[in-house]
Amino acid sequence: MSDSRDVVLSTRDGHVVTWTINLPEARNPISGDEVVDRLVELVDEANRDIDTRVVILTGAGSAFSAGGNVKDMADRTGMFAGAPHALREGYRRGIQRLPKAIYHCEVPIIAAVNGPAVGAGCDLAMMCDMRIASTKAFFAESFVKLGIIPGDGGAWLLPRAVGAARAAEMAFTGDRVDAATALDWGMVSQVVEPEQLLDAARALADRVAVNPPNALRMTKKLLREGQRVDLDTLLELSASLQALSHHSQDHREALSAFLERRTGDFTGN
Numbered sequence: 001m002s003d004s005r006d007v008v009l010s011t012r013d014g015h016v017v018t019w020t021i022n023l024p025e026a027r028n029p030i031s032g033d034e035v036v037d038r039l040v041e042l043v044d045e046a047n048r049d050i051d052t053r054v055v056i057l058t059g060a061g062s063a064f065s066a067g068g069n070v071k072d073m074a075d076r077t078g079m080f081a082g083a084p085h086a087l088r089e090g091y092r093r094g095i096q097r098l099p100k101a102i103y104h105c106e107v108p109i110i111a112a113v114n115g116p117a118v119g120a121g122c123d124l125a126m127m128c129d130m131r132i133a134s135t136k137a138f139f140a141e142s143f144v145k146l147g148i149i150p151g152d153g154g155a156w157l158l159p160r161a162v163g164a165a166r167a168a169e170m171a172f173t174g175d176r177v178d179a180a181t182a183l184d185w186g187m188v189s190q191v192v193e194p195e196q197l198l199d200a201a202r203a204l205a206d207r208v209a210v211n212p213p214n215a216l217r218m219t220k221k222l223l224r225e226g227q228r229v230d231l232d233t234l235l236e237l238s239a240s241l242q243a244l245s246h247h248s249q250d251h252r253e254a255l256s257a258f259l260e261r262r263t264g265d266f267t268g269n
Contacts, residue, residue, distance in 0.1 A: 008038040009060075010045075015053040015209040016202065017046065024061025030120055031068040031079055031095050043101040050268035053209040053216060055105070056201045057128055058112040064137065065121025068095075073146070091151050095120060099153040102127040103224065106217040108208055112201035113137040113179075114194065123150065126157040129220065130204065131188040133179040134197045139187065141167070145174040160227065162187050212250035212266040 009020040019042055021028040021035065030036065046052045059065055072078040079090040102109065102124075111128035115136050122139045125131055141158055143150050150158075150171065158167040162185050170177060179191045192200045208216065218241045226234050245251055249269040257264035 004034050004038060007032075007034045008042065010042055012052075013202075015051060015213075016056065016205045017042075017052050017054070018056040018058065018198075021057075021059045021065055024059070024063070026069065027063035027066035027116070028059040028061070028121070029066050029069040030098065030124060031072070033079070033094060036094055036098050040097055040101045043105045047104075047106045050213050052107055053211075053213050054205040055107055055109045056112050056198070056205055057109055057124075058114055058198065058201070061115075062136075063115040063121070064111070064113045064117040065124055066116065067119030067121040067123075067142075070146070095152045098124070099127055099157065106220065107213075108216060108220055110201050110205055112197050113139075113188065114197055116140070118142055119146075119150075120152045120154075123152050123154040123157050126154070126161045126187075129223075131182075132190045132192065132197065132201050132204065133182055133188040134194045135179055135191060136194050137179045137182070137191075138176045139170075139182055140174060140176045141170040142174040144172065210263070212248070212254060212264070213268045214248060214250065215245055218245065 007022055009018075009022050011018050011020075019039070021030065023029060023035070030039075046055055068080075069078065073080045079094045080087065082090065108130065109128040111125040111131040113125050113131060113133040115134065116138055117125045118140045119142050122141050125139065141150065141154055143154070149155075155167075155171065158170060161167075162170070166185055169175075177185070177187070179188070182188045183191045190200055190204075222234065222238060222241065225237060229237075250264075250266045253264050253266060
């Protein structure tokens with residue numbers, strides 16, 4: 001029997017960790033419990049490890065993620081089995097754990113979208129903080145094509161990535177958005193040739209990882225909270241987190257490095 005960790009591989013290089021969904025023959029579906037459990041586990045590991053400063057998320061093979069397992073859907077097996085109340089619980093205790101976990105991942109996540117990101121796979125890319133796409137990538141909020149709705153939070157995620165009108169267009173038509181259009185819409189920040197994708201993602205990750213880890217985590221926290229609270233509340237939280245920042249050793253090191261025109265050496269203290 002294969003190790004359950006094989007469904008999503010995790011590799012570390014310095015302060016950058018890469019997660020690779022590793023079900024290429026099935027085009028990397030994410031609706032199964034093994035994948036959800038593994039990604040939730042990896043988020044927990046990243047949150048506990050101050051040496052993890054950036055995560056790159058990608059897919060093995062030709063696809064980023066096909067989203068839900070359509071064969072299981074047709075056969076009414078796995079999370080798609082049972083009466084309506086059982087299906088509801090299947091979503092809540094299954095794939096819906098994924099947006100919650102990734103939303104609460106404390107470190108920045110870069111989606112390196114190597115190929116099709118379809119349905120829940122499209123939403124998985126939207127869960128990430130930054131996105132770089134291969135020229136072979138496309139995005140499709142395609143649930144309506146199967147007579148279902150975005151059950152994994154896509155109706156919340158997609159408008160925040162592309163705006164209400166474009167999110168509605170994608171969700172109501174189910175049509176594909178190619179990489180060039182995704183760049184034009186601001187869905188991704190870069191489009192590169194397939195062989196350059198991981199290098200481009202790593203270059204961006206390195207630009208992030210050079211910074212103090214706690215400042216990165218608190219900045220991400222503020223960006224997340226800014227989506228749902230009013231300005232006064234966000235300013236109060238900012239003041240509190242800023243007070244912590246000013247008393248950190250990394251802040252003192254950052255000041256010294258700036259004044260001495262050198263690269264800082266940050267420890268998370």
